[in-house]
Amino acid sequence: MPSKAFGGGDLEKPTDTVVPPNHEGPVAETTVAPVAQEKHRQDNHGEEVQGDPGVPLSLPVRHATDEEKLASTGMVSKDPEDCSTSNTSNTKSTDDLPVGKTDSASEKEICSPSEGICKPLFPSEKTSPGLDCLPLSEIDKAAVLTLIREEIITKEIETSDWRRKYEESKAEVTEMRKIVAEYEKTVAQMIEDEQRKNMCSQKSVQQVTLERDQALADLNSVERSLSDLFRRYENMKGVLEGFKKNEEVLKKCAQEYLTRVKQEEQRYLTLKLHAEEKLDKANEEIAQVRSRANAESVALNASLRKEQMKVESLERALQQKNQEIEELTKICDELIAKLGTTD
Known part of the structure; x- marks a missing residue:
């Protein structure tokens, strides 16, 4: 059974279908009238989940894509005669079963009232020609509701997992933002310190250069004085x-x-x-x-x-x-x- 998120937007679409993977031959068509009530209850449940302040509004919801819809509609029978022929061929297997009892893995067919076509829910169920386009029995409804509840529970578990992952990711992102902000602050401080050190170094170099020039001038003056003194000394000698x-x-x-x-x-x-x-x-x-x-x-x-x-x-x-x-x-x-x- 394909995994599909039961959000408010997905439950309101009556054209969503479930196609058995191993079904051969024409697909039988049946209608399910009470499914709308279950969908309405699921919509209310989805609204309660969306209204929860602890649930983030940006939870990922998987909608049926165009390719899935085309694949599901391509599996539908092309005319009612194929549907009736398929139902006739499967009458014997349906008559052999006790009335009101179906196999857990048997096929359940749901007919969409808006499109007027039947879509199989379970691949192994065989229906009689007289049951085409008729409402499902109470057992079928209960089975469908059970499956829907199981899928809702599964999706709620997935939603809680995604919510937990989202909170963890959000906490990690917040922590990373703090780390990045601290890193940027540290880098800016290091750049400022480096610029300050460079300025101090330039000032020190300029001061040392001035002192060196002054020392060279003093040295030249002392050398001239010494040469004069030596000349005077030689003269006096x-x-x-x-x-x-x-x-x-x-x-x-x-x-x-x-x-x-x-x-x-x-x-x-x-x-x-x-x-x-x-x-x-x-x-x-x-x-x-x-x-x-x-x-x-x-x-x-x-x-x-x-x-x-x-x-x-x-x-x-x-x-x-x-x-x-x-x-x-x-x-x-x-x-x-x-x-x-x-x-």
Whole structure:
């Protein structure tokens, strides 16, 4: 029996048919009048299910497609003679059964009052020609209602399964939406953090670049200062070497002058002693010669004068030498003082 959802729209169609899969030969046609009442009750049940607030409005309902309708109508007999012939051929098998009793797997035929054609419900039921297009018996009605109730229960179970699956899917979708929203929020936060980090990195790079440029400028300035200082150092080193050479020369000169002064002092002492000796000798000679003639006194006076002049010249030379010695001493003191300050 084909599975079909018993919704409100499906139950209101009187043309829906059920075709036995293994039925051979012409299809018998019967009408079912009480089926409308059962369909009305099913419609009420469907409205109760649809009115339930816990049931979602978007439950999947399977309607009969055009292909199924064409297949069901193609199975219907083409004219009433085929229907009567089929009913006649099956009379014997129907007469053999007890009245009011049918097999559970026997064929039940339902005739649609709107179309006027008969459609088999069960493949094994054989009907007599006199029962064509007549209302079903109470047993047939009960069997049909039982089948319809079973299918309704089955569809309700399927509906509850679909409802449960829908709720689970809805919960999963809600959870996934929350996860996706959280993921998008996290991604946006990560992008914002990355942009902030990039901006901070760019600022840091710019700051480091400025510091590097400033450090390079300072380094160049320090290198220039060091080169100037080294040049001045070399110049001062040359000047100091010149000063040292001059100092050595001056020291040699001073030493030579000191040696000469000592020699002059010794000479002066020698001359002084010699002069004193001469004076003493002259005095002795004068004392000895006084007794001599006055002529000799003049000569002696002249020689004395001469000697005195020599003494005076020597004294003047001595004074001059003393002055030169003092000047040399001053010059040496000044040089020594200058050398002391430079050291």
